[in-house]
Amino acid sequence: MRTSFRRVSRGLTWAALATGALLFTSSDAQASGYLTARFGADHGTPAMPNTYAIYFNPAAIGGTSGTTITGDAAVLLRWARYTRDETALSPSQESLKDDETYVGSNTGRANLLNLLALPFLGVTTDFGGSKYFRAGYAAYVPFGGFATWDKRPIRYGVPGTEDGPQRWHNISGEILAIYNTLAFAVKPTPRLSIGANVSPVFHTVATVRARNPDGSDDTIVNGGLQEGRSLLTASGLNMSAALGVYYEASDEWRFGLSYTSQPGFGTTKMTGELSTQLGSANPGAPDKIDFYQTYPDIIRFGTAWRPSQRFEMRADFEFVRWSVFDRQCVTRKDLPCDVANDGLPLKDAAGNNGVILNVPRNWNNAIGARVGPAYWLTDQLELFGSLGITTPAVPHKTIDASTIDSQRLYYTVGLRAELNRHWALGGSLNYIQFFDVDTKGTNDQNISAHPSDRGGGEYNASRSPSADGVYRSHIGFVNLNVSYTF
DSSP: OHHHHHHHHHHHHHHHHHHHHHHHTOSOOOOOOOBOOOTTGGGOSTTOOSTTHHHHOGGGGGGOOSOEEEEEEEEEEEEEEEEEOGGGOOOSSGGGGGOHHHHHHSOEEEEEEEEEEEEEEEEEEOTTTOSSEEEEEEEEEEEEEEEEOOOOOOBTTBGGGGGOGGGGTOSEEEEEEEEEEEEEEEEEETTEEEEEEEEEEEEEEEEEEEOOTTSOOOOEETTEEOOOEEEEEEEEEEEEEEEEEEEOOSSSEEEEEEEEOOGGGSEEEEEEEEEEEOTTSOOOOOEEEEEEEEOOOEEEEEEEEOSSSSEEEEEEEEEEOGGGOOEEEEEETTOOOOBOTTSOBOOOTTSOOOEEEEEEOOOOOEEEEEEEEEEESSSSEEEEEEEEEEOOSSOTTTOOTTSOOOOEEEEEEEEEEEOSSSEEEEEEEEEEEEOOEEOTTOOOSSOTTOGGGGTSGGGGGGOOOOOOSEEEEEEEEEEEEEEEEO
16 A cells, blocks of 8 residues: 555646646736635535545544545636726826826726636545554645736827736736645544644746836826836745644534644745836846745634534634735845835845835735535435635735735535545535725825835835725636545
8 A cells, every 4th residue: 555655646746746837827817825725615624534634634634534536626717807096196296197198098997807727636545444544645726826917908109008007016927836735644542633734835926017116107208118017937945834633523523623834934935037127228137036925824623513414514714814924025136125114125234235126015814714504415415505704814005906805705506426435526616706895095005104205215115006996806616526535
């Protein structure tokens, strides 16, 4: 069994990497950095003993039997709209607000319609029937997204308008955290499991946005093109880990609790290049850069109550500490992101500072809850459904086209069929309803001290045009999975 498991694990690693390479090089991207772990639909919870537990609660693999290989894919259709109004105009000179060409170039609607796919591939084993040990491996993407915004007609004389009014924050891009997770569980008693996992996490980012050196949204000034573009690409490898406990209190009740650490156990660092073209000037050589950001740690709790052979009620809760996501920072290679609370880049003893761009985020902690029933129409056919809700991590002050977020409702209905003692198929229809967001003039891409009011200069590294406006978003997706047990 050890040789077989090792062979299966190697094969799954290469298959997962190949799948990731195929799916994640798509130009349809949403650069959001959100928690996107919805694989398995209602079977992905801390209290469900299956392959998805490798991520949601490694202890719950203690409740599995045999060796199971699971492949899962979520195919999503995402629609979003951002309406940028005149309250968002951020010119370098107030007189530009009287220029119809400038105003028309920077206001109006931006639309997005993207088709995406997110995979999960994993295996668990009991090592041929061990009473005490379980192990598992999986590859998946719990954080990340893609976006490519629709083009619109070019306004005469202003070539940048083709990319839409949201271009100052996102034209297209991706941010991904690809996990390869090894999980282990021990069973000190038949009903209690304690587990842990460890994950090398490959981070990658690629994003294109409009950018001016002074943080304004100037387009044409005195007949000269001001609007520029920046392309950032970076990648890096970090580590993450998780701990959990799983308890089958009786034949009717199951409980699961887990803690998942921050990737990198704090701030993650990626290394890459930044290419910038400002106005009509010729672009210079790309800058070698480091890209810093901080993902959250997560606490999850789940329970399942099965009062009869045919019926089960499930519920789970998660707390996501997004408050650590205070900024995204680009620096010259091998230099730290030293920025004061008011957005001023700090200099070292030699008078140098490597901060190129500091994007304040200042997100909020988020919570989510889900509850739903499962009913077995036959011994082999399960009908399930759920209703979930999450609070938004992104505040109105720092929301933009790359980080659309709001309070959300999740609706799920699905079926899972055990075809025989080896094969099982599952599928569900899922809809995520985002509540509309109207920032009502409160958006400020700068931090609360408003460094744009300081006269620019060194504060420009922390300045971006306002992303005020109205945000709307909806996501529908189909989740399909297949499992083979032997």
